[in-house]
Amino acid sequence: MDLIGWFGAVADLEGALVEDNGGGQLSVLFPDHLRRRLQVGEMESFGMEEEQDSDIGRLLHDQNPVIAGMGEILAEKGRFATAELPGKPQLLRMPEAFLDRHFTAQNFIYRYRDQQIATVRYLVIPFLLGAVSDMKAERIVTIVLNETTRTVPLGMENDLTAAMPQTLHSSARSAFADTAPTAGAGATETISLMKKMVHRQAMQLFSEFLRSSERRMLRDLERLQDYYGAIAREIETGAKKRWSSDGEREKAAGRLEAARLEYEKKIQDVRDKYVVEIQAEPLGALRLAVDAVVLHIRMQRRKKAMQIELPVNPLNGRLEAIPCAACHTPVLNGFLCDEMHFLCAACHPNCPICRRD
Ligand SMILES: [Zn+2]
Ligand SMILES: [Zn+2]
Incomplete structure:
Protein backbone atom coordinates (compact mmCIF):
# COMPACT_ATOMS: atom_id res chain seq x y z
CA MET A 1 0.00 0.00 0.00
CA ASP A 2 1.37 3.40 -0.89
CA LEU A 3 1.39 6.29 1.50
CA ILE A 4 -1.80 7.88 0.25
CA GLY A 5 -3.63 4.54 0.33
CA TRP A 6 -2.43 3.91 3.89
CA PHE A 7 -3.47 7.40 4.95
CA GLY A 8 -6.93 6.96 3.45
CA ALA A 9 -7.42 3.58 5.09
CA VAL A 10 -6.44 4.78 8.56
CA ALA A 11 -8.52 7.97 8.22
CA ASP A 12 -11.47 5.82 7.20
CA LEU A 13 -10.93 3.52 10.20
CA GLU A 14 -10.88 6.58 12.44
CA GLY A 15 -14.25 7.78 11.21
CA ALA A 16 -13.28 10.20 8.43
CA LEU A 17 -15.12 10.36 5.12
CA VAL A 18 -12.59 9.62 2.42
CA GLU A 19 -13.12 10.23 -1.25
CA ASP A 20 -10.63 8.95 -3.78
CA ASN A 21 -10.33 11.48 -6.56
CA GLY A 22 -8.10 9.26 -8.64
CA GLY A 23 -4.51 9.93 -9.60
CA GLY A 24 -3.32 9.54 -6.04
CA GLN A 25 -5.54 12.29 -4.70
CA LEU A 26 -7.88 12.14 -1.75
CA SER A 27 -10.49 14.44 -0.28
CA VAL A 28 -11.02 13.84 3.41
CA LEU A 29 -13.76 15.09 5.73
CA PHE A 30 -12.28 14.84 9.22
CA PRO A 31 -14.24 14.17 12.42
CA ASP A 32 -13.60 16.49 15.38
CA HIS A 33 -11.08 14.34 17.27
CA LEU A 34 -8.89 13.96 14.19
CA ARG A 35 -9.08 17.67 13.39
CA ARG A 36 -7.79 18.52 16.84
CA ARG A 37 -5.20 15.77 16.92
CA LEU A 38 -3.79 16.30 13.44
CA GLN A 39 -4.31 20.07 13.29
CA VAL A 40 -6.22 19.92 10.03
CA GLY A 41 -9.33 21.62 8.70
CA GLU A 42 -12.70 19.96 8.40
CA MET A 43 -12.24 19.23 4.71
CA GLU A 44 -8.81 18.75 3.21
CA SER A 45 -7.40 17.41 0.00
CA PHE A 46 -4.25 15.38 -0.17
CA GLY A 47 -2.02 14.32 -2.97
CA MET A 48 1.30 12.62 -3.52
CA GLU A 49 2.76 14.71 -6.28
CA GLU A 50 2.65 18.31 -7.21
CA GLU A 51 1.22 18.73 -10.62
CA GLN A 52 1.34 21.84 -12.65
CA ASP A 53 -1.78 23.90 -12.80
CA SER A 54 -3.62 21.75 -10.35
CA ASP A 55 -4.36 22.55 -6.76
CA ILE A 56 -4.12 19.26 -4.96
CA GLY A 57 -4.08 20.74 -1.51
CA ARG A 58 -1.66 19.30 1.01
CA LEU A 59 1.26 17.31 -0.18
CA LEU A 60 1.77 14.02 1.63
CA HIS A 61 5.25 12.75 2.31
CA ASP A 62 7.08 10.82 5.01
CA GLN A 63 8.03 13.85 7.04
CA ASN A 64 4.58 15.39 6.95
CA PRO A 65 3.26 16.08 10.47
CA VAL A 66 -0.18 14.81 9.44
CA ILE A 67 1.34 11.46 8.50
CA ALA A 68 3.38 11.33 11.71
CA GLY A 69 0.27 12.14 13.77
CA MET A 70 -1.72 9.40 12.07
CA GLY A 71 1.13 6.96 12.67
CA GLU A 72 1.07 7.80 16.37
CA ILE A 73 -2.66 7.20 16.59
CA LEU A 74 -2.21 3.83 14.96
CA ALA A 75 0.72 2.88 17.20
CA GLU A 76 -1.27 3.65 20.35
CA LYS A 77 -4.17 1.56 19.12
CA GLY A 78 -1.90 -1.32 18.28
CA ARG A 79 -0.46 -1.32 21.77
CA PHE A 80 -3.76 -1.42 23.57
CA ALA A 81 -6.49 -3.60 22.16
CA THR A 82 -9.52 -5.29 23.63
CA ARG A 101 -7.74 -33.49 41.60
CA HIS A 102 -6.34 -30.03 40.93
CA PHE A 103 -6.13 -28.08 44.17
CA THR A 104 -4.14 -29.26 47.18
CA ALA A 105 -4.26 -27.66 50.61
CA GLN A 106 -1.11 -28.50 52.56
CA ASN A 107 -1.86 -27.07 55.98
CA PHE A 108 -5.46 -25.89 55.79
CA ILE A 109 -8.84 -27.17 54.75
CA TYR A 110 -11.10 -25.88 52.04
CA ARG A 111 -14.64 -26.39 51.03
CA TYR A 112 -16.35 -25.97 47.69
CA SER A 207 19.98 -18.37 34.50
CA GLU A 208 22.75 -19.36 32.07
CA PHE A 209 23.46 -15.68 31.36
CA LEU A 210 23.64 -14.96 35.11
CA ARG A 211 25.95 -17.93 35.71
CA SER A 212 28.24 -16.93 32.87
CA SER A 213 28.47 -13.34 34.17
CA GLU A 214 29.33 -14.76 37.59
CA ARG A 215 32.02 -17.04 36.10
CA ARG A 216 33.64 -14.20 34.17
CA MET A 217 33.53 -11.96 37.23
CA LEU A 218 35.26 -14.60 39.38
CA ARG A 219 37.90 -15.13 36.69
CA ASP A 220 38.62 -11.38 36.54
CA LEU A 221 38.77 -11.17 40.34
CA GLU A 222 41.27 -14.06 40.43
CA ARG A 223 43.47 -12.29 37.87
CA LEU A 224 43.37 -9.11 39.93
CA GLN A 225 44.34 -11.04 43.04
CA ASP A 226 47.29 -12.68 41.24
CA TYR A 227 48.43 -9.37 39.81
CA TYR A 228 48.31 -7.37 43.04
CA GLY A 229 49.69 -10.31 45.02
CA ALA A 230 52.75 -10.26 42.75
CA ILE A 231 53.14 -6.48 43.16
CA ALA A 232 52.96 -6.76 46.93
CA ARG A 233 55.62 -9.51 46.98
CA GLU A 234 57.88 -7.42 44.75
CA ILE A 235 57.59 -4.38 47.04
CA GLU A 236 58.44 -6.56 50.05
CA THR A 237 61.45 -8.32 48.53
CA GLY A 238 62.77 -5.02 47.15
CA ALA A 239 62.47 -3.41 50.56
CA LYS A 240 64.19 -6.28 52.37
CA LYS A 241 67.31 -5.84 50.22
CA ARG A 242 67.62 -2.22 51.33
CA TRP A 243 66.42 -2.88 54.89
CA SER A 244 69.25 -0.92 56.49
CA SER A 245 68.82 2.34 54.58
CA ASP A 246 66.88 5.21 56.11
CA GLY A 247 63.09 5.18 55.96
CA GLU A 248 62.96 2.12 53.71
CA ARG A 249 60.34 0.41 55.89
CA GLU A 250 58.05 3.47 55.75
CA LYS A 251 58.46 3.86 52.01
CA ALA A 252 57.60 0.20 51.44
CA ALA A 253 54.57 0.46 53.74
CA GLY A 254 53.36 3.50 51.77
CA ARG A 255 53.74 1.71 48.46
CA LEU A 256 51.91 -1.33 49.80
CA GLU A 257 49.05 0.83 51.04
CA ALA A 258 48.76 2.55 47.65
CA ALA A 259 48.68 -0.83 45.91
CA ARG A 260 46.01 -2.09 48.33
CA LEU A 261 43.77 0.93 47.66
CA GLU A 262 44.18 0.48 43.92
CA TYR A 263 43.37 -3.23 44.28
CA GLU A 264 40.14 -2.45 46.15
CA LYS A 265 39.08 0.07 43.54
CA LYS A 266 39.73 -2.46 40.76
CA ILE A 267 37.65 -5.07 42.60
CA GLN A 268 34.73 -2.66 42.70
CA ASP A 269 35.15 -1.89 38.98
CA VAL A 270 34.98 -5.60 38.17
CA ARG A 271 31.87 -6.06 40.33
CA ASP A 272 30.18 -3.08 38.64
CA LYS A 273 31.06 -4.40 35.21
CA TYR A 274 29.26 -7.70 35.80
CA VAL A 275 26.19 -6.46 37.68
CA VAL A 276 23.25 -7.85 35.72
CA GLU A 277 20.37 -5.47 35.23
CA ILE A 278 17.02 -7.02 34.29
CA GLN A 279 14.84 -4.82 32.10
CA ALA A 280 11.21 -5.57 31.27
CA ALA A 321 -3.51 -20.88 39.97
CA ILE A 322 -3.10 -18.46 42.87
CA PRO A 323 0.11 -16.41 42.83
CA CYS A 324 2.20 -16.98 45.97
CA ALA A 325 1.70 -13.87 48.11
CA ALA A 326 5.46 -13.52 48.56
CA CYS A 327 7.24 -14.60 45.36
CA HIS A 328 4.28 -14.66 42.90
CA THR A 329 4.92 -18.18 41.63
CA PRO A 330 1.56 -19.58 40.49
CA VAL A 331 0.51 -22.28 42.97
CA LEU A 332 -2.19 -24.96 43.06
CA ASN A 333 -0.60 -26.86 45.94
CA GLY A 334 -0.14 -24.33 48.69
CA PHE A 335 0.12 -23.31 52.30
CA LEU A 336 -1.48 -20.63 54.44
CA CYS A 337 0.43 -18.76 57.12
CA ASP A 338 -1.31 -17.82 60.37
CA GLU A 339 -2.22 -14.47 58.82
CA MET A 340 -3.83 -16.23 55.83
CA HIS A 341 -1.18 -15.34 53.24
CA PHE A 342 -1.31 -17.95 50.49
CA LEU A 343 2.23 -19.28 49.97
CA CYS A 344 4.24 -21.67 47.81
CA ALA A 345 6.34 -24.45 49.40
CA ALA A 346 9.55 -22.39 49.14
CA CYS A 347 8.09 -19.38 50.99
CA HIS A 348 5.99 -21.26 53.51
CA PRO A 349 7.74 -22.13 56.74
CA ASN A 350 8.70 -18.55 57.44
CA CYS A 351 6.17 -16.26 55.74
CA PRO A 352 8.15 -13.38 54.11
CA ILE A 353 5.13 -11.05 54.21
CA CYS A 354 4.64 -11.45 57.98
CA ARG A 355 8.38 -11.09 58.57
CA ARG A 356 8.45 -7.85 56.55
CA ASP A 357 5.60 -6.30 58.49
ZN1 LIG B 1 6.60 -18.21 47.12
ZN1 LIG C 1 2.02 -14.33 56.43
Whole structure:
Protein backbone atom coordinates (compact mmCIF):
# COMPACT_ATOMS: atom_id res chain seq x y z
CA MET A 1 0.00 0.00 0.00
CA ASP A 2 1.37 3.40 -0.89
CA LEU A 3 1.39 6.29 1.50
CA ILE A 4 -1.80 7.88 0.25
CA GLY A 5 -3.63 4.54 0.33
CA TRP A 6 -2.43 3.91 3.89
CA PHE A 7 -3.47 7.40 4.95
CA GLY A 8 -6.93 6.96 3.45
CA ALA A 9 -7.42 3.58 5.09
CA VAL A 10 -6.44 4.78 8.56
CA ALA A 11 -8.52 7.97 8.22
CA ASP A 12 -11.47 5.82 7.20
CA LEU A 13 -10.93 3.52 10.20
CA GLU A 14 -10.88 6.58 12.44
CA GLY A 15 -14.25 7.78 11.21
CA ALA A 16 -13.28 10.20 8.43
CA LEU A 17 -15.12 10.36 5.12
CA VAL A 18 -12.59 9.62 2.42
CA GLU A 19 -13.12 10.23 -1.25
CA ASP A 20 -10.63 8.95 -3.78
CA ASN A 21 -10.33 11.48 -6.56
CA GLY A 22 -8.10 9.26 -8.64
CA GLY A 23 -4.51 9.93 -9.60
CA GLY A 24 -3.32 9.54 -6.04
CA GLN A 25 -5.54 12.29 -4.70
CA LEU A 26 -7.88 12.14 -1.75
CA SER A 27 -10.49 14.44 -0.28
CA VAL A 28 -11.02 13.84 3.41
CA LEU A 29 -13.76 15.09 5.73
CA PHE A 30 -12.28 14.84 9.22
CA PRO A 31 -14.24 14.17 12.42
CA ASP A 32 -13.60 16.49 15.38
CA HIS A 33 -11.08 14.34 17.27
CA LEU A 34 -8.89 13.96 14.19
CA ARG A 35 -9.08 17.67 13.39
CA ARG A 36 -7.79 18.52 16.84
CA ARG A 37 -5.20 15.77 16.92
CA LEU A 38 -3.79 16.30 13.44
CA GLN A 39 -4.31 20.07 13.29
CA VAL A 40 -6.22 19.92 10.03
CA GLY A 41 -9.33 21.62 8.70
CA GLU A 42 -12.70 19.96 8.40
CA MET A 43 -12.24 19.23 4.71
CA GLU A 44 -8.81 18.75 3.21
CA SER A 45 -7.40 17.41 0.00
CA PHE A 46 -4.25 15.38 -0.17
CA GLY A 47 -2.02 14.32 -2.97
CA MET A 48 1.30 12.62 -3.52
CA GLU A 49 2.76 14.71 -6.28
CA GLU A 50 2.65 18.31 -7.21
CA GLU A 51 1.22 18.73 -10.62
CA GLN A 52 1.34 21.84 -12.65
CA ASP A 53 -1.78 23.90 -12.80
CA SER A 54 -3.62 21.75 -10.35
CA ASP A 55 -4.36 22.55 -6.76
CA ILE A 56 -4.12 19.26 -4.96
CA GLY A 57 -4.08 20.74 -1.51
CA ARG A 58 -1.66 19.30 1.01
CA LEU A 59 1.26 17.31 -0.18
CA LEU A 60 1.77 14.02 1.63
CA HIS A 61 5.25 12.75 2.31
CA ASP A 62 7.08 10.82 5.01
CA GLN A 63 8.03 13.85 7.04
CA ASN A 64 4.58 15.39 6.95
CA PRO A 65 3.26 16.08 10.47
CA VAL A 66 -0.18 14.81 9.44
CA ILE A 67 1.34 11.46 8.50
CA ALA A 68 3.38 11.33 11.71
CA GLY A 69 0.27 12.14 13.77
CA MET A 70 -1.72 9.40 12.07
CA GLY A 71 1.13 6.96 12.67
CA GLU A 72 1.07 7.80 16.37
CA ILE A 73 -2.66 7.20 16.59
CA LEU A 74 -2.21 3.83 14.96
CA ALA A 75 0.72 2.88 17.20
CA GLU A 76 -1.27 3.65 20.35
CA LYS A 77 -4.17 1.56 19.12
CA GLY A 78 -1.90 -1.32 18.28
CA ARG A 79 -0.46 -1.32 21.77
CA PHE A 80 -3.76 -1.42 23.57
CA ALA A 81 -6.49 -3.60 22.16
CA THR A 82 -9.52 -5.29 23.63
CA ALA A 83 -11.31 -8.36 22.38
CA GLU A 84 -14.13 -10.60 23.43
CA LEU A 85 -13.96 -14.33 22.90
CA PRO A 86 -17.29 -16.01 22.22
CA GLY A 87 -18.55 -19.23 23.76
CA LYS A 88 -20.54 -20.30 26.79
CA PRO A 89 -18.78 -22.74 29.13
CA GLN A 90 -20.66 -25.52 30.86
CA LEU A 91 -20.93 -25.70 34.63
CA LEU A 92 -18.87 -28.56 36.06
CA ARG A 93 -20.83 -31.73 36.75
CA MET A 94 -18.61 -32.73 39.68
CA PRO A 95 -16.91 -29.58 40.96
CA GLU A 96 -15.75 -31.18 44.24
CA ALA A 97 -14.00 -34.03 42.44
CA PHE A 98 -12.45 -31.55 40.00
CA LEU A 99 -11.09 -29.47 42.88
CA ASP A 100 -9.83 -32.60 44.63
CA ARG A 101 -7.74 -33.49 41.60
CA HIS A 102 -6.34 -30.03 40.93
CA PHE A 103 -6.13 -28.08 44.17
CA THR A 104 -4.14 -29.26 47.18
CA ALA A 105 -4.26 -27.66 50.61
CA GLN A 106 -1.11 -28.50 52.56
CA ASN A 107 -1.86 -27.07 55.98
CA PHE A 108 -5.46 -25.89 55.79
CA ILE A 109 -8.84 -27.17 54.75
CA TYR A 110 -11.10 -25.88 52.04
CA ARG A 111 -14.64 -26.39 51.03
CA TYR A 112 -16.35 -25.97 47.69
CA ARG A 113 -19.26 -23.52 47.98
CA ASP A 114 -20.76 -23.05 44.55
CA GLN A 115 -20.00 -22.28 40.91
CA GLN A 116 -21.26 -19.75 38.44
CA ILE A 117 -20.58 -18.55 34.94
CA ALA A 118 -19.16 -15.06 34.93
CA THR A 119 -17.34 -12.83 32.50
CA VAL A 120 -13.71 -12.57 33.48
CA ARG A 121 -11.08 -10.30 32.00
CA TYR A 122 -7.55 -11.29 31.14
CA LEU A 123 -4.69 -8.91 30.62
CA VAL A 124 -2.17 -10.25 28.12
CA ILE A 125 1.15 -8.42 28.00
CA PRO A 126 4.15 -9.45 25.90
CA PHE A 127 7.28 -8.15 27.62
CA LEU A 128 10.62 -7.55 25.98
CA LEU A 129 12.95 -8.92 28.65
CA GLY A 130 16.56 -7.93 28.68
CA ALA A 131 19.49 -8.98 30.84
CA VAL A 132 22.28 -6.45 30.58
CA SER A 133 25.78 -6.50 32.02
CA ASP A 134 28.91 -6.32 29.87
CA MET A 135 26.84 -8.40 27.44
CA LYS A 136 23.16 -8.42 26.60
CA ALA A 137 20.49 -11.10 26.16
CA GLU A 138 16.89 -10.54 25.09
CA ARG A 139 13.72 -12.61 25.09
CA ILE A 140 10.04 -11.94 24.60
CA VAL A 141 7.84 -13.39 27.33
CA THR A 142 4.07 -13.15 27.42
CA ILE A 143 2.44 -12.84 30.84
CA VAL A 144 -1.29 -13.45 31.23
CA LEU A 145 -3.18 -12.56 34.39
CA ASN A 146 -6.85 -12.93 35.19
CA GLU A 147 -7.65 -9.38 36.34
CA THR A 148 -11.03 -10.30 37.74
CA THR A 149 -9.86 -13.00 40.14
CA ARG A 150 -6.11 -12.20 40.26
CA THR A 151 -5.34 -15.76 39.25
CA VAL A 152 -2.79 -17.10 36.77
CA PRO A 153 -4.15 -19.05 33.79
CA LEU A 154 -1.38 -21.63 33.40
CA GLY A 155 -0.46 -22.34 29.78
CA MET A 156 -3.03 -19.87 28.43
CA GLU A 157 -0.46 -17.89 26.42
CA ASN A 158 0.05 -20.93 24.19
CA ASP A 159 -3.67 -21.61 23.82
CA LEU A 160 -4.22 -17.96 22.95
CA THR A 161 -1.81 -18.13 20.04
CA ALA A 162 -3.83 -21.01 18.69
CA ALA A 163 -7.27 -19.57 19.48
CA MET A 164 -6.90 -15.91 18.63
CA PRO A 165 -6.57 -15.80 14.84
CA GLN A 166 -9.42 -18.27 14.42
CA THR A 167 -11.83 -16.64 16.87
CA LEU A 168 -10.97 -13.15 15.77
CA HIS A 169 -11.87 -14.06 12.23
CA SER A 170 -15.12 -15.71 13.18
CA SER A 171 -17.36 -14.22 15.79
CA ALA A 172 -15.11 -12.53 18.29
CA ARG A 173 -15.45 -8.81 18.45
CA SER A 174 -12.20 -7.01 18.46
CA ALA A 175 -12.06 -3.33 19.19
CA PHE A 176 -9.50 -0.75 19.96
CA ALA A 177 -9.50 0.14 23.62
CA ASP A 178 -10.63 3.66 24.40
CA THR A 179 -8.37 3.78 27.38
CA ALA A 180 -5.09 2.07 28.03
CA PRO A 181 -5.22 -0.91 30.43
CA THR A 182 -3.14 1.16 32.81
CA ALA A 183 -6.24 3.25 33.47
CA GLY A 184 -8.93 2.18 35.89
CA ALA A 185 -9.16 0.95 39.44
CA GLY A 186 -6.77 -1.79 40.44
CA ALA A 187 -4.95 -1.69 37.11
CA THR A 188 -1.75 -0.29 38.59
CA GLU A 189 -1.59 -3.20 41.03
CA THR A 190 -2.31 -5.65 38.24
CA ILE A 191 0.51 -4.28 36.11
CA SER A 192 2.89 -4.20 39.06
CA LEU A 193 2.05 -7.84 39.89
CA MET A 194 2.70 -8.78 36.25
CA LYS A 195 6.05 -7.00 36.33
CA LYS A 196 7.04 -8.99 39.41
CA MET A 197 5.98 -12.18 37.67
CA VAL A 198 8.03 -11.37 34.60
CA HIS A 199 11.09 -10.57 36.75
CA ARG A 200 10.75 -13.92 38.49
CA GLN A 201 10.66 -15.62 35.08
CA ALA A 202 13.68 -13.64 33.97
CA MET A 203 15.78 -15.22 36.73
CA GLN A 204 14.95 -18.64 35.27
CA LEU A 205 15.18 -17.66 31.60
CA PHE A 206 18.50 -15.90 31.99
CA SER A 207 19.98 -18.37 34.50
CA GLU A 208 22.75 -19.36 32.07
CA PHE A 209 23.46 -15.68 31.36
CA LEU A 210 23.64 -14.96 35.11
CA ARG A 211 25.95 -17.93 35.71
CA SER A 212 28.24 -16.93 32.87
CA SER A 213 28.47 -13.34 34.17
CA GLU A 214 29.33 -14.76 37.59
CA ARG A 215 32.02 -17.04 36.10
CA ARG A 216 33.64 -14.20 34.17
CA MET A 217 33.53 -11.96 37.23
CA LEU A 218 35.26 -14.60 39.38
CA ARG A 219 37.90 -15.13 36.69
CA ASP A 220 38.62 -11.38 36.54
CA LEU A 221 38.77 -11.17 40.34
CA GLU A 222 41.27 -14.06 40.43
CA ARG A 223 43.47 -12.29 37.87
CA LEU A 224 43.37 -9.11 39.93
CA GLN A 225 44.34 -11.04 43.04
CA ASP A 226 47.29 -12.68 41.24
CA TYR A 227 48.43 -9.37 39.81
CA TYR A 228 48.31 -7.37 43.04
CA GLY A 229 49.69 -10.31 45.02
CA ALA A 230 52.75 -10.26 42.75
CA ILE A 231 53.14 -6.48 43.16
CA ALA A 232 52.96 -6.76 46.93
CA ARG A 233 55.62 -9.51 46.98
CA GLU A 234 57.88 -7.42 44.75
CA ILE A 235 57.59 -4.38 47.04
CA GLU A 236 58.44 -6.56 50.05
CA THR A 237 61.45 -8.32 48.53
CA GLY A 238 62.77 -5.02 47.15
CA ALA A 239 62.47 -3.41 50.56
CA LYS A 240 64.19 -6.28 52.37
CA LYS A 241 67.31 -5.84 50.22
CA ARG A 242 67.62 -2.22 51.33
CA TRP A 243 66.42 -2.88 54.89
CA SER A 244 69.25 -0.92 56.49
CA SER A 245 68.82 2.34 54.58
CA ASP A 246 66.88 5.21 56.11
CA GLY A 247 63.09 5.18 55.96
CA GLU A 248 62.96 2.12 53.71
CA ARG A 249 60.34 0.41 55.89
CA GLU A 250 58.05 3.47 55.75
CA LYS A 251 58.46 3.86 52.01
CA ALA A 252 57.60 0.20 51.44
CA ALA A 253 54.57 0.46 53.74
CA GLY A 254 53.36 3.50 51.77
CA ARG A 255 53.74 1.71 48.46
CA LEU A 256 51.91 -1.33 49.80
CA GLU A 257 49.05 0.83 51.04
CA ALA A 258 48.76 2.55 47.65
CA ALA A 259 48.68 -0.83 45.91
CA ARG A 260 46.01 -2.09 48.33
CA LEU A 261 43.77 0.93 47.66
CA GLU A 262 44.18 0.48 43.92
CA TYR A 263 43.37 -3.23 44.28
CA GLU A 264 40.14 -2.45 46.15
CA LYS A 265 39.08 0.07 43.54
CA LYS A 266 39.73 -2.46 40.76
CA ILE A 267 37.65 -5.07 42.60
CA GLN A 268 34.73 -2.66 42.70
CA ASP A 269 35.15 -1.89 38.98
CA VAL A 270 34.98 -5.60 38.17
CA ARG A 271 31.87 -6.06 40.33
CA ASP A 272 30.18 -3.08 38.64
CA LYS A 273 31.06 -4.40 35.21
CA TYR A 274 29.26 -7.70 35.80
CA VAL A 275 26.19 -6.46 37.68
CA VAL A 276 23.25 -7.85 35.72
CA GLU A 277 20.37 -5.47 35.23
CA ILE A 278 17.02 -7.02 34.29
CA GLN A 279 14.84 -4.82 32.10
CA ALA A 280 11.21 -5.57 31.27
CA GLU A 281 9.40 -3.40 28.75
CA PRO A 282 5.77 -4.07 27.82
CA LEU A 283 5.42 -4.25 24.03
CA GLY A 284 1.66 -3.89 24.08
CA ALA A 285 -1.40 -5.07 25.92
CA LEU A 286 -4.49 -7.03 25.06
CA ARG A 287 -7.50 -7.11 27.31
CA LEU A 288 -9.65 -10.14 26.72
CA ALA A 289 -13.16 -10.68 28.06
CA VAL A 290 -14.36 -14.28 28.20
CA ASP A 291 -17.07 -16.21 30.02
CA ALA A 292 -15.69 -18.75 32.46
CA VAL A 293 -16.86 -21.14 35.16
CA VAL A 294 -15.79 -19.64 38.48
CA LEU A 295 -15.58 -21.86 41.55
CA HIS A 296 -16.23 -20.29 44.93
CA ILE A 297 -14.14 -21.81 47.67
CA ARG A 298 -13.82 -21.23 51.39
CA MET A 299 -10.34 -21.76 52.84
CA GLN A 300 -9.94 -22.23 56.56
CA ARG A 301 -6.92 -22.43 58.83
CA ARG A 302 -7.33 -22.68 62.58
CA LYS A 303 -9.97 -20.05 63.44
CA LYS A 304 -9.51 -17.92 60.33
CA ALA A 305 -11.36 -18.32 57.05
CA MET A 306 -11.38 -16.63 53.67
CA GLN A 307 -13.30 -16.90 50.42
CA ILE A 308 -11.58 -17.24 47.09
CA GLU A 309 -12.69 -17.56 43.50
CA LEU A 310 -10.87 -19.95 41.21
CA PRO A 311 -11.87 -19.92 37.53
CA VAL A 312 -11.65 -22.88 35.22
CA ASN A 313 -9.80 -21.45 32.25
CA PRO A 314 -12.23 -21.34 29.31
CA LEU A 315 -9.51 -21.96 26.74
CA ASN A 316 -7.76 -24.97 28.22
CA GLY A 317 -10.06 -26.25 30.98
CA ARG A 318 -7.33 -26.01 33.62
CA LEU A 319 -7.93 -24.65 37.09
CA GLU A 320 -6.27 -21.23 37.39
CA ALA A 321 -3.51 -20.88 39.97
CA ILE A 322 -3.10 -18.46 42.87
CA PRO A 323 0.11 -16.41 42.83
CA CYS A 324 2.20 -16.98 45.97
CA ALA A 325 1.70 -13.87 48.11
CA ALA A 326 5.46 -13.52 48.56
CA CYS A 327 7.24 -14.60 45.36
CA HIS A 328 4.28 -14.66 42.90
CA THR A 329 4.92 -18.18 41.63
CA PRO A 330 1.56 -19.58 40.49
CA VAL A 331 0.51 -22.28 42.97
CA LEU A 332 -2.19 -24.96 43.06
CA ASN A 333 -0.60 -26.86 45.94
CA GLY A 334 -0.14 -24.33 48.69
CA PHE A 335 0.12 -23.31 52.30
CA LEU A 336 -1.48 -20.63 54.44
CA CYS A 337 0.43 -18.76 57.12
CA ASP A 338 -1.31 -17.82 60.37
CA GLU A 339 -2.22 -14.47 58.82
CA MET A 340 -3.83 -16.23 55.83
CA HIS A 341 -1.18 -15.34 53.24
CA PHE A 342 -1.31 -17.95 50.49
CA LEU A 343 2.23 -19.28 49.97
CA CYS A 344 4.24 -21.67 47.81
CA ALA A 345 6.34 -24.45 49.40
CA ALA A 346 9.55 -22.39 49.14
CA CYS A 347 8.09 -19.38 50.99
CA HIS A 348 5.99 -21.26 53.51
CA PRO A 349 7.74 -22.13 56.74
CA ASN A 350 8.70 -18.55 57.44
CA CYS A 351 6.17 -16.26 55.74
CA PRO A 352 8.15 -13.38 54.11
CA ILE A 353 5.13 -11.05 54.21
CA CYS A 354 4.64 -11.45 57.98
CA ARG A 355 8.38 -11.09 58.57
CA ARG A 356 8.45 -7.85 56.55
CA ASP A 357 5.60 -6.30 58.49
ZN1 LIG B 1 6.60 -18.21 47.12
ZN1 LIG C 1 2.02 -14.33 56.43
